[in-house]
Amino acid sequence: MQLSFFVFEAMPKNKKRLILNILLAALFFFILTGGSLYICAAEIYYSVLADLPEPTPEAMASLPESSRIYDRYGELLYEVHGDVKRRFVPLSEIPKALQDATIAIEDKNFYKHGGFDVLSIARAYYKNLKNQEIKQGASTITQQLARIIFLKRDRVYSRKIKELILAIQIEKRYSKDEILEMYLNNIPYGANAYGVAAASEIYYGKQVRELDFMECAYLAALPKAPSNYSPFGANQNALEQRARDVILAMHKTGFLLDYEKNYYLGQAKSEFTPAPVLIKAPHFVFYILEEIADKYGEAFVREGGLDIYTSLDLSWQKQAEEIVNEWGMINEKKYRADNAALVALDPQNGQIMAMVGSRDYFRPHDGNFNAATSPRQPGSSFKPYVYATAIANGLMPNSLLFDSRTNFAFANYGVDYIPRNYSGKHYGLVTVRKALAGSLNVPAVKVLVGVGIDRVIDLAEDLGITSLGNRKRFGPSLALGGGEVKLLEHTAGLAVFGNEGKRLPFAPILKITDKSKNTLYEWQPSKADQVVAPDVAFWINDILSDTQARQYIFGQNNKLKISDRQVAAKTGTSQDFRDAWTLGYTPNLAVGVWVGNSDNSSMKNGADGSVVAAPIWHDFMEKTLANLPKTQFKRPADLIDPPPAKYPERLVGEKPAVATKDFAALKSVLE
Known part of the structure; x- marks a missing residue:
């Protein structure tokens, strides 16, 4: 102990000051975390902090390393960060509104603390203790700066100690304005932008000093989760709410007066310019970014120097984009349909081969809307789930159904529900094969009522549909697409039938390596879940690929036929022609197409799935299957x-109106 004292006394003054700061911070930290006070100062210093870097001006100017996203063959799709996306600007050129907004939302006590905020740390510790895991941090702007430049984002307490000590050192070495200047020049804003100068140019096409107040508020909203809040991503509502939170925080912190707060909250949301960056398959890229950010965290994706190899085939993607755009222009002119989406999957491994989320990602206002991952009503394309459920419960392709005018009020809470076939006709006694292949509405609703809504939803969810949610909101119209589904999930769900009833998880990412080329993740084939019996899957495939059975509705030369191939296909059209679908598959390819308007407005009458979506689907299938x-x-x-269908001696009434010979198969599930 005496020797330690003399060693301490012999140290230079700056070194003694550092150790005292370390002891103070470590003592405070260990009290909060319940750590042992038996650890001596030397052990803390040499075991935890011996390799702590010096926050010199050179070190503080270091940059994160960019991450890159590739297609399956190594073609670059997007660089998440690059040196050209960062430009240092002095604090004097950064609008005061942006400085204030950043402080208000990130670190309201920035000008009061010495590197860390005691109350925030205590609050975060309490929540972490309550959750039994480290989920919430309490990092000040200074701590964030230390972490961005020097540390990993591991959620461990040792990293927090280092972060805290570095923050103290930075505060000792630099003024508050210098710290804020370094922070605003290094923090990631998404879309390859590190620092406010790059963010201003990428999102607004202007110099940072030219930003207005609302633009400053929106930029300050981004650093918390750049991928999630990306102005070019699908979460526009979340970004808008975050910007409102910034304004409220500025008012609470004292940067805005009451009338200023009210004025800016009433302003229209900020308008972003398209990202002037090289990006291929943009909807897919942002889908991947969200997937990886959920797993590794925003900062690690932006700063970790990752190489991300995806399942996308860029040649398929370009082909899909060309076809969607070509038919999109025709549909817009003829049917007032201004948008379209396409996804292509490999049913045998779950890999996403192509994803077109809209006709033009860079189109103002709605180009970044990803219709491939957004819930829309599927119309009759939902019917295979209904019939598969019924076949699993005893119905057969040659079972007889009566297609006649039927009021389903008894199954619709007493409210009249009288569906009509698209052709306006009724076809009397028809087989299940003919009813499904021809997409007749009345028989489909009768089958749904017979097997029950819950059983149909159970199967749909087993197939990967996640958007149906509260089942109580559904009635008999569910058979005709009265519940929203996502194109990506819907395509994969139908593809399960083509894979003999076996479902595989999505596999959009094949490999991830870090900047040292260490493999962080590598896709391996997984065991499929048998969610549909092979015989049920076969009958659905057999019916949906029966070109003769659908001919009475779709005609002989329709866009659901593919040259010299056995292909199962189904169309769908939602009410008032708001959505048009065509989905189809072989054992080695599944493709889904949606056509409609991003704002959910109606297309022109006649814009059904076989007219506006099927041509896109057909052309892509023809070229790809070749x-x-x-x-x-x-x-x-x-x-x-099964034996050939026979006309029954009598027909059961409306509940559920199937032939008596086959009613026993469904009657059992009603009891």
């Missing part, structure tokens, strides 16, 4: 064909 092996849907070896 380079893939020919496949057939596998028939289970023990499957026995």
Whole structure:
């Protein structure tokens, strides 16, 4: 102990001051975390902080390393950060509104603390203790700056100690304005922008000194989660709410008066210019960024120097974009349909091969809307789930259904519900095969009522549909697409039938390496879940690929036929022609197409799935399948064909209006 005292006394004054600061911070930290006070100062210094870097001006000017996203063959899709996306600007050129907004939302006590905020740390510790894990930090602007330049984002207490000590050192070495200047020049804002200068140019196409107040508020909203709040992503409402939070925080902190707060809250949201950056398959890229950010955290994706290899085939993607754009212009002119989306999957491994979220990502106002991942009503394309449920419960392709005018008020809370077929006609006694292949509405609703809404939703969710939510809101119209689904999930759900009833998780990412080329993740084939019996899957495939069975509705030469290939396909049109769909698959390719308007307004009458979506689907399938092996849907070896359909002696009434011979199969599920 005496020797330690003399060693301490012999140290230079700046070194003694550092150790005292370390002891003070460590003592405070360990009290909060319940750490042992038996740890001596030397052990803390040498074991935890010995490798702590000096926050010299040279070190403080260091930059994060960019991450890159590639297609499956190594073609660059997007660079998440690059040196050209950062430009230092002095604090004097950064609008005061942006400085104030950043302090208000990130660190309201910035000018009062000495590097860390005691109350914030205590509050965060309490919440972490309550959650039994480190979920919330309490980092000040100074701590964030230390972390950005020197530390990893590991959620461990040792990193927090280092962060805290570095913050103290930075506060000792630099003025508050210097710290704020370094912070605003290094913090990530998304879309390759590190620092406010790059962010201003990328998001607004102007110099940072030219930003108005609302633009400053929106920029200050981004650093918390740049991918999630990206102005070019799908979460526009979240970004708008975050910007409002910034304004409220500025008022609470004293940067805005009452009338100023009210004025700015009443302003229109900020208008962003399209990102002037090289990006291919942009909707897919931002989908990937959100996926990885959820797993590794925003900062690690932006700063970690990752190489991310995806499942996308850029040649398929370009082909999809060309076809969507070509038919999109035709549909807009003829049917007032201004948008379209397409996804392509490999049913055998779950890999996403192409994703077009809209006709033009860079189109003002709605180009960044990703229709591939947004819930829309599927119309009749939902019917395969209904019939698959019924077949699993005893109905067969040759079972007889009566297509007649029917009021389903008894299944609709007493409210009249009288669906009509798209053709306006009724076809009398029809087989299940003919009803599904021809997409007749009345038989589909009768089958749904027979098997029950819950069973149909159970199957849809087993197939990967996640958007149906509260089941109590659904009635018999669910059979005709009365519940919203996402194009990506819907395409994958139908693809399960083509994969013999086996479902695989999405596999959009094949490999991730860090800046040292260490492999962080590598996709491996996973065992599929058998969510549909092979015989049920085969009958759905057989019906949806039966070109003769659908001919009475769709005609002989329709866009659901693919040259020299066995392809299952289904169209759908939502009420008032708001959504038009065509989805289809082989055992080695599944493609889904949606056409409509981003604002959910109606297209012109007649803009049904077979008219506006099927041509897009058809052209992509023709061109893509030409380079893939020919496949057939596998028939289970023990499957026995049912006997030919026979007309029954009498028909059961409206509940559920199937032939008496087959009613017993459905009656059991009603009891």
